[in-house]
Amino acid sequence: MTQQIKVYAGEDTIRKWGRICSQFTSNTAAFAVLVERYYNQMEGTMDEEKIVSIRYGFHAADLFEGWQDEDPEKYDEQASAEKYARQVEDKLHEAYPGAEVEVVYDFGASGVLPDSLRTEVNGQNDHDEVNTVEHLAGLVYQDFEWCVNRE
Numbered sequence: 001m002t003q004q005i006k007v008y009a010g011e012d013t014i015r016k017w018g019r020i021c022s023q024f025t026s027n028t029a030a031f032a033v034l035v036e037r038y039y040n041q042m043e044g045t046m047d048e049e050k051i052v053s054i055r056y057g058f059h060a061a062d063l064f065e066g067w068q069d070e071d072p073e074k075y076d077e078q079a080s081a082e083k084y085a086r087q088v089e090d091k092l093h094e095a096y097p098g099a100e101v102e103v104v105y106d107f108g109a110s111g112v113l114p115d116s117l118r119t120e121v122n123g124q125n126d127h128d129e130v131n132t133v134e135h136l137a138g139l140v141y142q143d144f145e146w147c148v149n150r151e
Contacts, residue, residue, distance in 0.1 A: 057117025
């Protein structure tokens with residue numbers, strides 16, 4: 001459940017908020033991480049940062065990049081990308097219960113991911129858990145259950 005919160009703040013607080021938010025993908029992600037960290041500090045559990053948001057992205061065209069043993073043309077790229085995204089989302093929900101998970105992708109591009117598709121945890125792309133998220137997505141990729149044949 002989400003709820004909108006209206007806050008009034010002074011100029012100095014707004015300036016600081018702007019600086020904090022520049023490190024995250026959204027105000028919502030920044031707010032969730034700050035509340036979680038402050039709550040953990042109050043409860044004396046600061047070392048137990050909760051994962052509240054995950055974003056994982058990919059280029060659909062990269063799913064079949066470099067395949068030499070099989071003909072990638074026999075697979076439906078769009079349907080395969082959709083299935084891969086669902087499977088990654090399920091895997092991340094399983095690994096991080098309660099976290100807001102977003103799996104995003106595009107078509108027609110390949111190579112280096114733009115910022116909008118880069119993996120982020122709690123709104124940060126340099127979070128310690130980013131490698132774990134990418135590893136879990138890699139496990140989904142390696143099982144090839146996401147491949148959908150063309151009809």
